[in-house]
Amino acid sequence: MAVLSEEQIMLRNMGVEWARDRASVTVLRQLYDGESVGQNPDIYAEMASMGWTGILIPESHGGSDFGALSLGLLLEQLGRTLLPSALWSSALVAATALKAGTEAQQARWLPGIADGSVIAALATPHGGFPVPNTPSITASIESDGWRLSGRVGPVPDGMLAHLFILSAETEKGTTLFLLPADSPGLSRRALAQIDARAPAILELDGVAIEAQGLLAGPENAAQILEHVLDCARVGLAAEMLGSATQAFETTLEYLKVRVQFDRLIGSFQALQHRAACMFQELELLRSAVESALAAIDAQDADLPAKASAAKALAGEILNAISNEMVQMHGGIGMTHEHDAGLYLKRARVADQLLGNAAYHRERWGRLRGF
C-alpha cells in the first residue's frame, strides 16, 4: 500500500503548501473571468521549475523518474483547489504515451515536457469512452506518407497543447501519431465547458505526418492506448480524491459555524450522519486511488481493474459530495461567489472524462468475472 518514502512525504507537504499559498481557487476564478485560457501560464511555469512536470520522465531526458505515486500525491493536492493546469495532460498522460516511442522521439519531446516548455495532450475519440457516432480521425497512406482527416474531441487541455498524441483509425486498426499543434491542415476551436477549462475540438484536413510522427502502429497501438488511458484515469481519480476531500472539509467547516434555531447546524443529527457517510465514502476512495497509483509503479497486471475501481468510485463519490456541498450550504451554495458550484461543475466533467462511474463499474465487473 501507499506507505510513503521520506522524499514522497516532503513532496506531498510541498504540494499542500504550494496549492494553499500559490494555487488557490482564485486561479480557477481567473478562467471564469476570462483572464486566462485553460490555465495560468505563470503558475504552470512555477510547477515546472519545481520539477513536477518531469516526475514521470527518465533522468536521461531531463526528468526525475520519481514515479506515479509521487505525481498522484501532487495531483491530489491540486484537485483540492480545482487548479486548472496541463500537468495531468502533459506530465502524466502524454509522458506515459511517449515512453512507448523510439529513443529519437523521446529525445525530441520529453525534455520539453519535463522543463514545461512543451505542453502535450492526448486526442482520442471521447477520451476512450465509447459513445455512438463519436467522430474520429482516419489515416491513410498516400504516396508521400500518412495523411490524416476528420474530427476529434473534446480534447482536454487541447487549446494549450503544442503537441498532440493522436489516435487515428487506419485500415489495419488503431494507430498512434505525434502531431505538432502547428501542423498545416490542423485547426482547433475551444469548447466553453461548465468547468472553465480549455478543451478543444480538432479538425484535420489532409494533415501530413512528419517522418518521426508514427508513435505506434496497429500491431500494438490499441494496447498502448489502453495502458495510457488507465494511467490517465488513475491520475484523474487522484485529482478527484483531492477535490472530494476539500469539498467535504469545506462543508464540514460550514457545519461548525452556521447557526440556525440558536444552534450550530452541525449539531443536527440528520446532517451529522450524512457527514459521517461522506467521510466513510472518502475512506474507500482513498484506498482505491492509492492502490491504483502503486499498481502503475509496480507494473501490476491488475492495473486495468484497479484503474476502473478508482475511477468508478471517484466519479460516484465526488458527484455525491459535491451535491451535498451545495445542499448543506443552502442558498449561499447556489451562488457563483461561493466555491460549492465550482466543485459541482468540475465533478461532472471529471466523471465523464475517460469513462464515467457506470462505464467503469461495468468494465471492472467484466475484468472480475461478472
Add this chain to the structure above:
Amino acid sequence: MAHAKTVEQREQIWSDDPTAFRAQAAEWIAANFPPQLKGCNPLIFQNDADAAAADADFELWRERVAAAGLGMPHWPRRYGGAGLTAEQADIIRLELAAAGAFNPMRSNGTMMLGPTLMEYGTEEQKLQHLPFIASHERRWCQGFSEPGAGSDLASLKTRAEDLGDHFLVNGQKIWTSGGDQADWCFCLVRTDNSRKQGGISFLLIDMKSPGVEARPIVLISGSTHFSEVFLSDVKVPKANLVGEVNQGWSIAKRLLTFERGGLTEGRGEAPSLAPLAREYVGADAEGRIADPDLRGRLIRNALRSEAYNLTLKRHAADAAAQQAGPIPISAIKNLGSGVAQERSELLIELLGWRGLGWEGEGYAFAELEATRAWLHSKAFSIYGGSYEVQNNITSKRVLGLPDQG
C-alpha cells in the same frame, strides 16, 4: 472444561529473519493443521463453543496452536503467547490464510478481554486469565448490555455492593453472546448511583458462582447465540475488579474499540458471488449474469468490498509505518457491516425460492446456511454499537462536530 495437553510441548526456535520466519511458519502450519478443516468457516466454531469442543479435528488443531503459543503469537510466553513481534504475528496470520487455515482461538477472550487485561489488569489477573484465553480453555462472555441500557450503555443498573472482602452483585444482563456456554463473564456494574459514567466498575465474574443464571434467547436465525443473564446475590471476590472502583467506563470504552476493531476484520473477504449468480440466474450469450440489474448491483457490492479490504490494508500499513493518526474505527465498522450485509442480501436474492428455506428437504445445505447467515447478518449493524451510534461517534470524535442539542 480443563483440557489435558496431549500434545508434547516442543520448543520451536523462530528465526529473526522475516523470509526465513515466513518459511518456518508455513512449514509449521503444513505440519500441524488438520487437512479436514481446510477451507471450513471458522465462524461456525467461534459462534458455538460446544460444537467446537466436540469436533476432534478442531480440538487437535486448538491444542497444537495452544502448545506453540500461536493463538496470540505476540503475547509474552508467560501469558500463553509465543513472544513474537507484531510483524511476525502478522506473517503468521497471512500464512494461516494462505494455507486455508484459521486461528482457532478467536473469541471474546482474544478479541476483547485479552488486550484489555494487557493494559489494565494486575500481574496476578494476567497470569490467572491470559494463558487460558490464549489456549481458548476458558470461554468468556461480555456482560455489558441490559434491558434498559443498550446504546446508552452507561445507564446500566446492575448493582455491585462493596461488602468488605467481596462485591455482592444483583441485576440483569441481556444479549449476552455465548452466555449459556461461557466459563467467565467480563461485566460492567454500577458501584456509584450519583454519577453516570463515573459510577461504573469492571468485574470478572465466574459463571459457576451461585446466583448466576443464563437463559438462552432464540434469534431470528434460529440459533441461540445469546442469553439473558440473571445475577442474584452473586459474590465476586475483590481481586476480580479490573482497574479501580468507578474506572470501569474508561476500561469499557477501550474494550469497545478492540471489539470494533475485531468486527471490521474479514467483512469484505467472502468469495465472489459471480459463479453462483450464473448458476442460479443463468448467463446470457456472452457469459454475463443474465439479469442485468442484479448483475449491476453485484458488481457494485463486489467493488465496494474490494475497496473496503484495501482500506483495512491501508490503515494497517500506515499504522505499521506510523504515518497516520488513529484509525477511524467507527467509520470502518459501518463500511464493513454495510458491504457484508449487502452481500448477504444479494446472495439470498440470487438464490430465489431456494434462498427462502428454513430446514429439511428440498434445499441444499449451502442454501440453508446462506439464509441463516443472511438473518444473522442483520446483527452486524446492531452489536458492537449500532450503525447510528457509530455515526454519532464519527461525527463527534473524528469530525469534531458539536454535541447534539
